Amino acid sequence: MARKITYQQAINEALDQEMSRDPSVIVMGEDNAGGEGSPGEMDAWGGVLGVTKGLYHKHPGRVLDTPISESAFIGAAIGAACNGLRPVAELMFVDFMGVCFDQIFNQAAKFRYMFGGKAETPVVIRTMYGAGFRAAAQHSQCLYSLFTHVPGLKVVVPSNPYDAKGLLIESIRDNDPVIFFENKVLYTMEGEVPEEIYTVPFGEAAILREGDDVTIVALGRMVNMAQEAAEALQKDGIHCEIIDPRTTSPLDEETILESVEKTGRLVVVDEANPRCSMASDIAGLVVRKAFGALKAPIEQVTAPHVPPPFSDVLEDLYVPNAAKIERAVTRVAEYR
Amino acid sequence: MNTELNRESLLKAYRMMRTIREFEERVHTDFATGEIPGFVHLYAGEEASATGVCMHLSGNDYIASTHRGHGHCIAKGVDPAGMMAEIWGKETGTCKGKGGSMHIADLSKGMLGANGIVGGGGPLICGTALAAKLRGDKTVGVCFFGDGASNQGTILEAMNLATVWNLPAIFVAENNGYAETTSPNYSVACENIADRAAAFGMPGVIVDGFDFFAVYEAAGEAVKRAREGGGPTLIEVKVSRYYGHFEGDQQKYRAEGEVQKLRNEKDCLMQFRRHVTADGDISAAELDAIDAEVLAMIDDSVVRAKADPKPGPEELLTDVYVSY
Amino acid sequence: MSGIHTLTMPKWGLSMSEGRVNAWLKGLGDPITRGEEIVEVESEKIAGALEAPASGVLRRRLAAEEDLLPVGALLGIIADADVADTEIDAVVAEFLANYVPPSEEEEGGGSVPGKIEVGGLRIRYLKLGAGGEPLILVHGFGGDLNNWLFNHATLAVKREVYALDLPGHGESTKDVADGSLDNLTDVVIGCMDALGIPAAHLIGHSMGGAVCLNVAKRSPQRVHSLVLIASAGLGAEINGDYITGFVAATNRRALKPLLSELFSDPGQVTRQLIDDMLKYKRLDGVAESLDRLAGKLFANGSQQMILAEVPEVFGKPVLVIWGKEDRIIPARHAPKAGGKVRVEILEGQGHMVQMEAANDVNRLMESFLG
Structure with a gap:
């Protein structure tokens, strides 16, 4: 019987293993560690639902908490991807895409094409979606179709812990901008997930x-x-x-x-x-x-x-x- | 200091702050039982800010609020019983149970909504202020936002636009020390949020958010200037919250005993009570009576909210458009 | 009530927790002979027919077709024609009153794979049973210890049985060094050292057979006997297209026709089997490991290590089992074992004969091992 972990743990493990394997992988987002500048503990949250917990201390200097400035930090992740890093930026809830969408759909998505195939933008934007938390109209939407509409973006919607880990590692290694949709209700779902590193390819149902x-x-x-x-x-x-x-x-x-x-x-x-x-x-x-x-x-x-x-x-x-x-x-x- | 505040106004301000406090303490208690659904962000500790500002506003003035919006709603005259029912997801709620804590709004009271999007209110308030200016009706718009939102492009763009168009707008930055878990010491590049006012060509002032009178005075000047066509102001209210970012937050990012110390030494209600009873004009008994009335009113609102029906299934599909 | 026999959901392999009743092959009231196939059952891993545990008449069919039932659930009753209905009803009632479906903990209980360090590699193994002369199961190219799912527990009734994941396979380290047979052999001998096994019976399938032959060649004193199933190492031919295709395949579409080559019944290539194989192939390091092994052992579609002389030199008992319709390594390699070797060719069977004809293969191995 293989090891069982949750969807949330699978995502954390994928980030941890890829950060360990590849020093160009960094993580950034609002309170991805938590407690910056505050008097209490550092890594107080590890993300609003604790998905990135523990990465801050394991990978010093590579988990960056951001001001609540999605346009700036999502854009910065995209820029860093143009300059040799493989950033995994967290857009806390996909409903917040409204405050940073330009950087995603006009910038990241189009570089490759506009620049005649000379650009690579290996950025991953992780984001939570879906109803079920009684979180109402601005924290519960499923907006993957909006991103799917835009040529140049890859859009990932894992349904279980195994796929979540493998698809996230694939996303990090992929050289195009990837929007990675995490269903908040699925975070507690358990499933068999290998401890080893593996990928799940894009475009294979x-x-x-x-x-x-x-x-x-x-x-x-x-x-x-x-x-x-x-x-x-x-x-x-x-x-x-x-x-x-x-x-x-x-x-x-x-x-x-x-x-x-x-x-x-x-x-x-x-x-x-x-x-x-x-x-x-x-x-x-x-x-x-x-x-x-x-x-x-x-x-x-x-x-x-x-x-x-x-x-x-x-x-x-x-x-x-x-x-x-x-x-x-x-x-x-x-x-x- | 509080020369323009007569006895009646002082009692009104006290009742407003006490109502907010009691409302929030009660939601805190009830949330812990698991009966209240969704995300709830409490305003307890910050009452002097909403009250000190909204005491200057009439029903025709607009405010825009944040995810931490209960206090702004109450200060702007939204019915607490309707709010309580909304938080409990009932059809008698301010928004028929469709919006919940993060989206309580009452346009009839000039309350443009709590907001689930950080920094969502700034541009909207430019709009209400633009309408007021074009109509020449001397009303104003107030955007409440947090230290977190102070870093959001929407807020910075809105402040610039407000000056460019010389709008009757007031930007109230409620700096409670934590954007979720993150301190403005880390996330705000300058010393004070108010320092940014200079860059947008508007006055910037800093007030102690535990001191109702300080907030009241600063807001009074800003509202007066706006009504008279003098343009926008940025007020930074330095304050703190008594509870977590949301209910359930373990708050490990805070210092040991931090909140208790604030409650003991700086609490706005405590300070207000000490201040107004010191000169003998208002007695402690009068304030105690208000406390009791507010408590009874909140108790009643909870009893009703619990008993009220949930929205009927037909409500799912209505209210998307004005006309179909 | 001794003449009343319960028919229950079988446990085919360690991971099976429930099975679906696909079809009844016998009707109510049909006479039944012991060993006859009575009902078709399907687990996530494999489909097969349940054999009658006793002769009699099928007196009750308690499971309906399409039912998904836990292991051990009551499917039917076989009893002699003269047993009273009331007696049968009493047995059914008693069974239902006492039956507890296996919990998730129990399913894995006592049979959790372990890991050992061998030459800097982490090697996964699964030990079942206790006492007797130890037995070691060695899977083939691209396989893992689950290839023995239907054999392991049966063999472990009388002795301790270890199934290994070779390097580059299963959950062992994905590092096959130079990809040579000697390297794999070193690891198997290293495992015996690490597990404190002075000598063992070795059972190898396909490439694992060649590994076992090589252990017997290099350290005959550590091998009691050999069972070689569809074994490599006995001749040059091998299905090179299969090897090349398997190494290259990265998705379901490519893998399915290849895996079908392994079985006589293409229905055995279930969605689950393909998914499990894809999950393995997508582990970091697997592609390189398989590529290296294939390049070393099966270059140009031909086996590079022929150890056909080993059984005779070895001199101890050797059993060779082959599916006659094996499309990976031809069954005609079997007689080349020569010497005092017992050869069993199973009609109509393919390369994965130990899975597809598990009952037959288990019987052959048991009688050989004694």
Whole structure:
């Protein structure tokens, strides 16, 4: 039985191991250690939820706490990446992208192309996303589709501890700007994670369950809900194939299309809002490239087109869940 | 010092500060039981700042607040019972339970919202001030922000714009010593946040945030100047918070006994009480009576908040747009 | 009630905690002969049929097809036709009243792999069983100690059995030095030293067979007997395309057809098997290790170390097992073992014969080891 650690520990271990292996890797963000200039303990937090805890003392001088100046430090991480470092900057909540987006989408994303292929920007921007903490409209969004829209960015959305570690190491070693999305609800999820260093490549979806009846493509936290739904559906004789793209840019189109060619039925599960989303993107892909295979209309299980609400009853209605996925799969499976 | 504050105003100020304190202490206690959802950031310790500023404002003036917004809301006249219900996620809340602690707002009271984005309020207050200026209605806008937000581009850009357009805006930097865990000793490049005012062509003043009268006086001058077309002011309020960045914060970055010492030696309510009862105009008994009334009011707001219904499922899909 | 036999969810391999009932092969009331396949069960790792523990009649089918059940859960009842229904119901009721599904701790309990230092390398091993003459299991190229998942516990009933991860494999250090057979051999002998094993029975699969042959050649006094399964080292031929492809493969699409070469039943190449292999291949240092081993041992699609003379010189008992349809190393290498060697060729089986035909291979090994 392999070692089990949490999603959060897996991310910490990936940072620790890559910092140990490669002196050009640095970490920066708001309170990534915590306590700078304050009278109490240093490394008081290790990030707002403790993900980077311990790195400050293990790697002296290479964990930089920043002022609350996202535009400045995210931009600085990008600049440092242009000059030989491999910074991992933390944008605490992805909702804060608004105060630094220019540096990401106009600067980092475009250097390579604008400069005629002569630039490399090996920066990683780690960021938390997702509902479930009753953290309301400005701390709960799933904005990966906005970043996926921008050419030049790679976008990673790990759904489990194993992938979180391997994809983060891959992100750090990758020579393009990578936006690494961490679901805050998944931080406590446990899973088998090798102690050794390993990578998980970009653009290769994981097939988490094989089945012939309905393809479910799910992202991030939704992958677990899809698995729960698929287990229940199997008792009704509906066999689902679950695909976790793992990265939305690049997107493993082939695995999705191959599966739909087999099943002819697709449900896309995405915690984000439905318009111009990964759900609509994947649905569009399948309509364009596997139209002939489709035996039923594609269903999307997403949050509604509203901001994340605060009250627990509303937030629970807002986020997709296994029951909603089951209903969508059943509709798709029964469509004739 | 407090010549313009009559007896009635003093009692009003005391009640305002006491209401904020009692509200926050109660949320602190209730949060620990696990019944209150989400992220909650408490203002306890900083009451003199919101009160000293908002005592100069009317319902037509605007304020923009922060994630630590309960005190600003109460000082600007937002109903504490509605706020409590909001924090508990109930349909009777100020925002129908849709916003929560970090997004309490009441536009009818000139309260433009607590804010989940650090530095989010600065540009907005330039906007309310611009509208006031263009209408010529002599109202002002106040942006409350923290030492953390003082490093945010939005705040710096807003201060520049306010001077460029000579806006009736007041920037109140509530420097409570910690941006989450990080001290301004580390994160703010100059000695004082107020020093930055010079770069934006506006007056910058520093006041003791535990001293209601100091805040009141500085804010009075700034509001007067703004109303008279004299442009923006930056006020740095040096203060501290009694609780963590958010509820649940273990505060290992703070010194041992730091908060207790502040409570014992500098507390704004304690100072205020000592000050106003010293000359005999206001008795301790009167203040005690206010304490009791406030306590009863907060108790009542919690009882109601707990009993009130949660929003109905139909509320999920409404209020995204004015028209669909 | 001695004529009533319970049929329970089997535990195939150490990591299996639950299995899915794929299909009943026998109907209610069907006569059953001991050893007959009764129900198809699938774990994450492997699919197979459960054999009847006794003859009789299938009197109860308590698990439905598609059910996902923990190890040890009651699937059905076999009993003679004349056993009363009330008696059977009593057995079922008693079973259900007493059955406790294995907890997560128990699953790993007592069988946690250890690590030892050998020549500056960390080597993972798993020891099962106690007493008797020690036995060591050595996996093949790209494998690990889990290749013995279906054999290890059975062999360990009578003796202590160690399964190793060779360097560059499993969770051992990803450093194969010059990639030579002598280097791997040094490590196996080093493990015996570190574990305090003066001499052992050696069982090797594929490349691991060549390692075992080399141990027997260099230190015959430390080897009681040899079991060589689909072994390398007995002839020159090897599926060079497989070796090259396996070293190069970095994703599911490339790996799946290659792994299918290993099994007679392509259905054994499950999603889990491919994922586990990819997880291994993505560890830092694995690509270099495999490349180096392949370059040294299987250069130009040909085995570079032929030790066919060893069994005869060794002079102690040797068992050679091969799947007749092996597409990696041809079964015709088996007779070349020569000497006083027992050779068993299993019809219809492929390279991973110890996994796919575990029951048969286990029986052969047990009768050989005595």
